[in-house]
Amino acid sequence: MPTRIYLDHAATTPVRPEAEEALREGLALWANPSSPHAEGRKARAALEDSRERCRRVLGWEGELIFTSGASESASIALSRAKGGARFVSQVEHDAVLQAAPDAERLPVRADGALDLDELADVLEGQHAPVVALQAVNSETGNAQDIPAAAELVRENAGLLLVDAAQSAGKFPLPEEADMVILSAHKFGGPPGIGALLVRDFAMLEPSSGQERGYRRGTENLPGALSMAAALEACAQLYLDPEILAPIAERLAPAVKELGGLRLAERIANPTLYIEALAMPGMSGSAQLMRFDMAGFAVSQGSACSSGSLKQSHVLQAMALEEEIAARTIRVSFGWNTTRAEVDTFVDQWIDMARQAAEKVA
Secondary structure (H helix, E strand, O other), X not given: OOOOEEOEOOOOOOOOHHHHHXXXXXXXXXXXXXXXXXXHHHHHHHHHHHHHHHHHHHOOOOEEEEEOOHHHHHHHXXXXXXXXXEEEEOOOXXXXXXXXXXXXXEOEOOOOOEOHHHHHHHHOOOOOOEEEEEOEOOOOOEEOOHHHHHHHHHHOOOEEEEEOOOOEOOEOXXXXXXXXXXXXXXXXXXXXXXXXXXXXXXXXXXXXXXXXXXXXXXXOHHHHHHHHHHHHHHHHOXXXXXXXXXXXXXXXXXXXXXXOEXXXXXXXXXXXXXXXXXXXXXXXXXXXXXXXXXXXXOEOOOOOOOOOOOXXXXXXXXOOOHHHXXXXXXXXXXXXXXXXXXXXXXXXXXXXXXXHHHHHO
């Protein structure tokens, strides 16, 4: 059977060898880290060592709460942050939107960037607002201007929560953030472990339980060890940018020539790891099936909502034409993506687009 090419790393990326080895080591430390006996104390020491390793690699001087992943981190932050009204951008991940269903939605421009003028107007007169903003969008790859948003939040004595699920391990953490969401399976750790970084515990209402009283449930020691190992591996190099060179060299001009759209050319601050591409003459769902049959794993957006028939709320917020949005797929690259895989995908996309164009003609 031909080797498949996995290009859906924004949904989840394969576990790194270093993280897999650490996971096995963690399973051998099977005691509950909260137990007072010798076995529990040994497990506790390993958990705290993992916490410090994560903080060191991330360059985070505040607190780190291990969670089950980004969804739980968002829920803790938005439900228990000490502050006033909640505000989230229109293009946040579903996990963030669902964690604050009553939050006011902040508009973005057509290029995907948060409308900072609107943010300033909305926050004026607010008492200690809590604003949630992603570092990198999971569907478009657009990076938000975190420093500019943080300045406006600070002017109103507010708190800024940054969703770094797609950026952690690839880019430095935003120094301006008061709280940061992490998800290990996005950078080569295992699923089921993540973290909420908090500048100071005083920013959150405790709930009793584990993690210094800020999270209930037995600590996931194997996951914490594995997450620390994955972050350390990312610090060496996530992905050589040269591997993605065929996107700019071959695919970008071909997309334009064939009448398609590469969203990176429209958004404010595109990043390397996520590409949104609209193919002429073929729906996104048809492309997914064709690519899957050809041995490629791609998606139509966030894995949490890709099964929905509704238009992407991200592309809708950017006022992208519905007809173009319906023809858009997401391709995302990860730590083990190779130049040959990228070249092969480019060949396949161009071939499919040409066939679609011929049928239309």
